[in-house]
Amino acid sequence: MTTPVRIGMIGYGFMGRAHTNGYKRCPDFFPELEHQPVLKAACARSKDKIQAFADQWGYESIETDWRNLIARDDIDAVDICVPNNLHKEIAIAAAEAGKMILCEKPLAMSAEDGEEMCQVIEKTGVQNTVWYNYRRVPAVTLAKEIIESGALGRIFHYRANFLQDWTISEELPQGGEALWRLDADAAGSGVTGDLLAHCIDTAIWLNGTVADVTAMTETFIKERVHQATGEKTKVTIDDACSFLCHFSNGSLGLFESTRYARGHKALYTFEINGSEMSLRWDLHDLHRLEVFDHKDEGALRGWKSVHVTDHSGVHPYMDKWWVPGLQVGYEHSFVHHVADFMKSLDEKTPCAPTFRDALETQKVCDAVLASAKDHTWHKV
Amino acid sequence: MTTPVRIGMIGYGFMGRAHTNGYKRCPDFFPELEHQPVLKAACARSKDKIQAFADQWGYESIETDWRNLIARDDIDAVDICVPNNLHKEIAIAAAEAGKMILCEKPLAMSAEDGEEMCQVIEKTGVQNTVWYNYRRVPAVTLAKEIIESGALGRIFHYRANFLQDWTISEELPQGGEALWRLDADAAGSGVTGDLLAHCIDTAIWLNGTVADVTAMTETFIKERVHQATGEKTKVTIDDACSFLCHFSNGSLGLFESTRYARGHKALYTFEINGSEMSLRWDLHDLHRLEVFDHKDEGALRGWKSVHVTDHSGVHPYMDKWWVPGLQVGYEHSFVHHVADFMKSLDEKTPCAPTFRDALETQKVCDAVLASAKDHTWHKV
Amino acid sequence: MTTPVRIGMIGYGFMGRAHTNGYKRCPDFFPELEHQPVLKAACARSKDKIQAFADQWGYESIETDWRNLIARDDIDAVDICVPNNLHKEIAIAAAEAGKMILCEKPLAMSAEDGEEMCQVIEKTGVQNTVWYNYRRVPAVTLAKEIIESGALGRIFHYRANFLQDWTISEELPQGGEALWRLDADAAGSGVTGDLLAHCIDTAIWLNGTVADVTAMTETFIKERVHQATGEKTKVTIDDACSFLCHFSNGSLGLFESTRYARGHKALYTFEINGSEMSLRWDLHDLHRLEVFDHKDEGALRGWKSVHVTDHSGVHPYMDKWWVPGLQVGYEHSFVHHVADFMKSLDEKTPCAPTFRDALETQKVCDAVLASAKDHTWHKV
Amino acid sequence: MTTPVRIGMIGYGFMGRAHTNGYKRCPDFFPELEHQPVLKAACARSKDKIQAFADQWGYESIETDWRNLIARDDIDAVDICVPNNLHKEIAIAAAEAGKMILCEKPLAMSAEDGEEMCQVIEKTGVQNTVWYNYRRVPAVTLAKEIIESGALGRIFHYRANFLQDWTISEELPQGGEALWRLDADAAGSGVTGDLLAHCIDTAIWLNGTVADVTAMTETFIKERVHQATGEKTKVTIDDACSFLCHFSNGSLGLFESTRYARGHKALYTFEINGSEMSLRWDLHDLHRLEVFDHKDEGALRGWKSVHVTDHSGVHPYMDKWWVPGLQVGYEHSFVHHVADFMKSLDEKTPCAPTFRDALETQKVCDAVLASAKDHTWHKV
Structure with missing residues (x-):
């Protein structure tokens, strides 16, 4: 039996599509892995747009505020696919909520911001990666x-x-x-x-x-x-x-x-x-x-x-x-x-x-x- | 709403994987289409092997005899991914059962066989294609x-x-x-x-x-x-x-x-x-x-x-x-x-x-x- | 001291230029060779054209009849750069006159002609090559x-x-x-x-x-x-x-x-x-x-x-x-x-x-x- | 009739060969030009080496001191193919002797030296070029x-x-x-x-x-x-x-x-x-x-x-x-x-x-x- 990793995707643009396709194909081509992603929720401010995205790609639910997404118990990992100026706030909040984080690159608006993010991440100990694909x-x-x-x-x-x-x-x-x-x-x-x-x-x-x-x-x-x-x-x-x-x-x-x-x-x-x-x-x-x-x-x-x-x-x-x-x-x-x-x-x-x-x-x-x-x- | 095309896949080798991947990605990348494939059943003589294949790729059910697959009411289209010497018999049976057919290439063992297959196909009028991809x-x-x-x-x-x-x-x-x-x-x-x-x-x-x-x-x-x-x-x-x-x-x-x-x-x-x-x-x-x-x-x-x-x-x-x-x-x-x-x-x-x-x-x-x-x- | 190989060139077209350039550069880049080509005479039916060619490239003299060229004592080697239908007659005459032969390809109009040319060449024992460059x-x-x-x-x-x-x-x-x-x-x-x-x-x-x-x-x-x-x-x-x-x-x-x-x-x-x-x-x-x-x-x-x-x-x-x-x-x-x-x-x-x-x-x-x-x- | 440009080559290394080949092929492939180079003299300190070079490439004579070469009346153009630290002295002397100059690149050891060379060249009005080939x-x-x-x-x-x-x-x-x-x-x-x-x-x-x-x-x-x-x-x-x-x-x-x-x-x-x-x-x-x-x-x-x-x-x-x-x-x-x-x-x-x-x-x-x-x- 596989262990599901329930993904909460924030964003639905080019990278949202690319990451989502990655999640969906993992069990097909890497079936030997114990952990496997599950498309649990997609999030964006526009309800219409994120609903359409979720329908197309098969996310089970949607959110329109990333804080709500992070607050959900049924989300294990947050994927940050939004403009760079939002990475820091979301990543820190997600880490503090104990969520794993997969963050689009570049990490931050500055090395100073990035250092702050790293310190929170490391303190909380959540699994993390940046999409330098x-x-x-x-x-x-x-x-x-x-x-x-x-x-x-x-x-x-x-x-x-x-x-x-x-x-x-x-x-x-x-x-x-x-x-x-x-x-x-x-x-x-x-x-x-x-x-x-x-x-x-x-x-x-x-x-x-x-x-x-x-x-x-x-x-x-x-x-x-x-x-x-x-x-x-x-x-x-x-x-x-x-x-x-x-x-x-x-x-x-x-x-x-x-x-x-x-x-x-x-x-x-x-x-x-x-x-x-x-x-x-x-x-x-x-x-x-x-x-x-x-x-x-x-x-x-x-x-x-x-x-x-x-x-x-x-x-x-x-x-x-x-x-x-x-x-x-x-x-x-x-x-x-x-x-x-x-x-x-x-x-x-x-x-x-x-x-x-x-x-x-x-x-x-x-x-x-x-x-x-x-x-x-x-x-x- | 989409119209499901319920696929019955015969075979699980290299081409079985390639076709199945094609079916799974169609709704993600071509969401505007009304008809969309559904992985209904996979079929091969070895129960263990076809079950493993179905589990990995997400087929809903399995069969171990292609005649049974063709007989099922919940199959709309048959995908023939078996050695060439079996194409003719399966294709003709599927057509006569009114199933659409997607057949691996080459069509047949000979043009004579192929002509016979074409005549049945055309008589029954089922949708058909050959995978010259x-x-x-x-x-x-x-x-x-x-x-x-x-x-x-x-x-x-x-x-x-x-x-x-x-x-x-x-x-x-x-x-x-x-x-x-x-x-x-x-x-x-x-x-x-x-x-x-x-x-x-x-x-x-x-x-x-x-x-x-x-x-x-x-x-x-x-x-x-x-x-x-x-x-x-x-x-x-x-x-x-x-x-x-x-x-x-x-x-x-x-x-x-x-x-x-x-x-x-x-x-x-x-x-x-x-x-x-x-x-x-x-x-x-x-x-x-x-x-x-x-x-x-x-x-x-x-x-x-x-x-x-x-x-x-x-x-x-x-x-x-x-x-x-x-x-x-x-x-x-x-x-x-x-x-x-x-x-x-x-x-x-x-x-x-x-x-x-x-x-x-x-x-x-x-x-x-x-x-x-x-x-x-x-x-x- | 080098041993001169006095060249008689028949023709002045594209291949005439390419071969001549080959002769002229040999002593510059292969100075260690004992034999070295000398541009002795160029031959074609049109006196004006062959004179212009000889002047440009530095041939010492001209001829307007290839039979005269072959007859000259101061020619050691004949280079045949004329249309294919003339190869046979010239090559056989040159061989019989004891001249070395460098003949443009293809050798002849037919294998039958080529065989005849080979037999004369081999009987006379003159040095020979064909320009499959x-x-x-x-x-x-x-x-x-x-x-x-x-x-x-x-x-x-x-x-x-x-x-x-x-x-x-x-x-x-x-x-x-x-x-x-x-x-x-x-x-x-x-x-x-x-x-x-x-x-x-x-x-x-x-x-x-x-x-x-x-x-x-x-x-x-x-x-x-x-x-x-x-x-x-x-x-x-x-x-x-x-x-x-x-x-x-x-x-x-x-x-x-x-x-x-x-x-x-x-x-x-x-x-x-x-x-x-x-x-x-x-x-x-x-x-x-x-x-x-x-x-x-x-x-x-x-x-x-x-x-x-x-x-x-x-x-x-x-x-x-x-x-x-x-x-x-x-x-x-x-x-x-x-x-x-x-x-x-x-x-x-x-x-x-x-x-x-x-x-x-x-x-x-x-x-x-x-x-x-x-x-x-x-x-x- | 062509007007000869009598070349005096100083040096015999890689560039000496490359330039000399350039001079020799010019009349063959650019026969329409009025001026054409003539290989008049080659110069280097080692008599044996420059004699061998002159023999191979067809220079009419040799010199072992570039000052003598420049002094000769039968030299129209000096080709400078020696290490960069010698360019300046030779070029200035050649220009003052009224010789055309073809100088290997780079022009000089410094822009300051180069400026001095340019001023002499321009004052004397000799034809000049640098071999940025x-x-x-x-x-x-x-x-x-x-x-x-x-x-x-x-x-x-x-x-x-x-x-x-x-x-x-x-x-x-x-x-x-x-x-x-x-x-x-x-x-x-x-x-x-x-x-x-x-x-x-x-x-x-x-x-x-x-x-x-x-x-x-x-x-x-x-x-x-x-x-x-x-x-x-x-x-x-x-x-x-x-x-x-x-x-x-x-x-x-x-x-x-x-x-x-x-x-x-x-x-x-x-x-x-x-x-x-x-x-x-x-x-x-x-x-x-x-x-x-x-x-x-x-x-x-x-x-x-x-x-x-x-x-x-x-x-x-x-x-x-x-x-x-x-x-x-x-x-x-x-x-x-x-x-x-x-x-x-x-x-x-x-x-x-x-x-x-x-x-x-x-x-x-x-x-x-x-x-x-x-x-x-x-x-x-």
């Missing part, structure tokens, strides 16, 4: 395994970027339900928290902490109509952000994110160069990992494109899916995250990235934004 | 739309292959539950029915019927241990099959399939060359379509790699999923097939490929196998 | 070395194609100086002799002789204006040709060539699948070789893209050029062919492919054209 | 033409890198004839002047001047045996250098170079993102240009890989070479540079990049190195 793309998880094995030797370089092009038009408004990511009041920052945070989380996971940074941000379109007022208002987010850094292990880092790179929809790539091996990955073809192995001797050394679909146990998670050659997609990273969260309950271990892990990323984001503001190097 | 990979559906628009001009060439490498080892046995595809008694043929049939179905869909063929088959490993007897037995399937052909529209075709192409796991590719445009696709990166448009003038003409993930309505099915740049995978082709089957019920239209459509592919397979046997050209 | 693209030569080492294991499949798109327009005329390749009287055949012959030569070199074939040809544009008459005349060449075959080593072959594959300019590719390793190559990126090595164990198996530019001695010819990462191009294959011809004189060995080697390709072409005509399998 | 790779020249046309719209981003891996071994010594690039006394800097300078020159050419920078350098291997002394000596060059910048047109830049990126031999890439179009290029496949055109409407928008080999006049320089689909290589950039230098003499125009153009790159290099030293932003 890309760690659980099989090719990325494979990269982690290879790096952990020491096969790369001494690390010299890490570079990553996350390039999009969806805000180039001046006609695009800011704010409101759909475009809160363009409003610093709701989002905290622009691409730094939205896109770079993903790059930083993966980087820290794969290559350790960041020591110091020098950064540059830009807002290309200075004013946009705000959906709340209908008036042209100053754009307060960063449209683009790049930074140089030193990692604590002595390697050099180079990061860039933007929503103004015409032609790139979700070009999240990273590359790591070690003395013995290099790896690179690209979200646009997320089922592949590129590998250069210096130990290949003779005439046939070169970059390999590994199709990470082998089900014979060598490729992470892939024994759960289809047969070699048949790729999975974006949404599978969330299914894997759900499965690992359930597994962490089975095994009574933390589920990375925890709030504390995510705080490390927040600190880098803060240093980056501070450096971009005062044009000096900042320690993390 | 690759038609509903978004990039493949997009290819169809472009070809239908006439943008390619006069067609000169069509080429396709399906290359795998999983039977190279001489140690691999034949027959039994897992390896019935290596046993001609159960499968009818080897790669011709298993792999080439996919290539042919897509080809006919995109480029029209095939007029005549000359073919070559080979069995590289002549004897393998049979799992039924534990003894070395002659291998009766084709390990590799290739053929040349003329399409009815005057274009030339070239097809190849094998399970002995080291390095290829599921290299299903097709390419079509028209006077104005060429298209090509590869299952290994199924979310991309390669396009060469001769109308691009000047210095910037070249092959484009279209990442078929745009959700703004221009890429088939993709408005149902995530945001631009985020790819879907293999299993989505089955979700789309289920959704289109439900939609065909909403709209009271046939759901392609029907048994009659699939029979056309069967005829080409038969001509190919006959040509390989007598070394002459065969008309289809 | 692609053997000496470094990546192709590397493929040969790997195959020779036995690393591929048992060979199952070989496939090649040569796809172009330059004759799709109906407005293109046939015949004349520039377009003799569209006139069967001058060229013998269409794509079979022009393009497929390259594929066949490489295939035989890499995978051994061809045993039998079944083929299909097509002429898409039935009539074109002939430049000799200005009138619409039946097109007598094959626009497209494909064939299936068995190699003598038991592997299966698949070949295709066409000038109607929109988007492909010179898509000469080959792939060979062995039990242990597969290789593939594409002329469009000729400095790369793709390799799949089944002996790579564990999670990091995949196709490698080897950039064949290492100068440390492991990549054929590349120690003569630049530094790793810096690619060479099409013309280098001819420089290498010249250098190997000179080296064969230094070492008193034959220079492959000899006329006899090229005859084997001619025999396959003849069998292919015969099969396309009578629609039966032909032994080679 | 990558401008004349056809795909790069094509990028320039497209950008000049305005097709990219407003530019948001420019990023470039030049990654190598040849100095990772600690065993590699520094200094001496072959490895002067690892010795700051001879080279001025490490990867900044050697590799980044190429990226910067192209960037300024394509996207205009750089306004300010923040940079980071690293020396991974701190000590290496010096070939002059045989003793372990502090390494004074930068092994890696990266920087962020603003261009004067408001776009953002990101640059990186290193010799510690395992797997990359000569990964020089650039990408430019405009509101309407993006372009990218990679030296490893230098005959291709990647293009994303936002004006492509509908379902078929994507990145195009343009094979820059069309000879019909639309691709720069390619009408001089072979036929569509047949690629050129690294060395062709030098042939084109020579041809353009000769053409500039025909047309009495400057030949870009001039010393003044190259000084702009030097200024950015100086600002980068200064920023890396004091960890602040520097204006250029």
